[in-house]
Amino acid sequence: MANNLSIFDISGRAMSAQLVRLNTTASNLANANTVSTTKEGAFRSLKPVFTTVGAQPGIATVQVSKVVTAGTDPTQRHDPSNPLADKDGNVWDAGVDSAGELVEMMETARQYQNNVQVLQTAKSLTLDTLRLEK
Amino acid sequence: MAGTDPLFGIDGNALALRSQRMALLASNIANAATPNYKARDFDFQKALAAANNGSATADAANGALGYRVPLETSLDGNTVELQTEQTQFAENAVQYRSTLSFLQARIATVMTALKGD
Numbered sequence: 001m002a003n004n005l006s007i008f009d010i011s012g013r014a015m016s017a018q019l020v021r022l023n024t025t026a027s028n029l030a031n032a033n034t035v036s037t038t039k040e041g042a043f044r045s046l047k048p049v050f051t052t053v054g055a056q057p058g059i060a061t062v063q064v065s066k067v068v069t070a071g072t073d074p075t076q077r078h079d080p081s082n083p084l085a086d087k088d089g090n091v092w093d094a095g096v097d098s099a100g101e102l103v104e105m106m107e108t109a110r111q112y113q114n115n116v117q118v119l120q121t122a123k124s125l126t127l128d129t130l131r132l133e134k
Numbered sequence: 135m136a137g138t139d140p141l142f143g144i145d146g147n148a149l150a151l152r153s154q155r156m157a158l159l160a161s162n163i164a165n166a167a168t169p170n171y172k173a174r175d176f177d178f179q180k181a182l183a184a185a186n187n188g189s190a191t192a193d194a195a196n197g198a199l200g201y202r203v204p205l206e207t208s209l210d211g212n213t214v215e216l217q218t219e220q221t222q223f224a225e226n227a228v229q230y231r232s233t234l235s236f237l238q239a240r241i242a243t244v245m246t247a248l249k250g251d
Contacts, residue, residue: 007160014164021167050168058174058199060161111166114216118160121227125156128234129149133241 005059007122011115013053013061018112020064021048025105032096035077037084042074043094045101072097141244145236147185147194151178152230154195159223162202162214169210173202173219 024046036042047070054060072095080089139146158174165171176198184194204213 005157005161007157010157010160010164018167050165052165052168052171054161057196058158058161058176060171061164062168062171107167111216114163114166114220117220118163118223121223122156122160125153125227125230125234128231132234132238 005054005056005061008119010059010061011119011122013063014115015112015119017048017050017062017064018108018115020067021050022105022108022112024048024067025101025108028096028101029098029105031094032098032101034094035079035082035084035091036074036094037086037091039074039076039092042092043096044069044074045071045094045096047071071095071100142237142240144182144186145233145240147191148182149230149233149237150191151181151185151195152226152233154191155226156223156230158195159219159226162219163216163223166212166214166216166219169212171212171214173204173214174199175202175222176200 028045031043034043046067048064049066049068050062051065052060053063074092074095076090077093078089079085079091082091085091155176155178158176162173162175165173176195177200178198181191181194181198184197185191189197202213202215202218204215205218206215
């Protein structure tokens, strides 16, 4: 399958991998302020696992092999007024590092952009090559 | 066949190798966030010399393939440095384009000779 990767395959698949990463970051940020009654029920941040695909030496693209929960553990907080609090008056905050997620979002956007740039350059060079005899 | 192509000279091989190097650098940029990925590149001069000695451009590129030595080490074992890869990619694109214009000039010359006007 990955025997003959063109630049369009390489950058296109990298873009979709980065998009998965952006989606997980978005859902992490969206759930950053959720609370839960139990530790198990609390939200934990999701992270994609990137792996290299490619058979030819040096020519490789990337794919998301799985999405795992990772990062910080949920933290317990005393908040008896919260309707979700347990009998001791504690709730569990989602284990999301908001600042870290924002940094991740910026990085993802930059790398997505880099791949778009590669695609644009490759496209214009291919079109110029097609026009060679004119 | 030793030597270069009679019509396109050295530029035919050069264009094919530039295109392969572009795919290689695109792979490095695509894997900028993959843990343990090792960035690769090939020695263009060496590959071009091999291609001009008659080996296929794909083999010539593989023969000159090596790993990029990173300027700084990273925690996840990834050796892609985007600034390096991006400048190399840009440089390679410009060189591809200049090879194209050499070819274009060559084709124009041959066309003029064929038309004979």
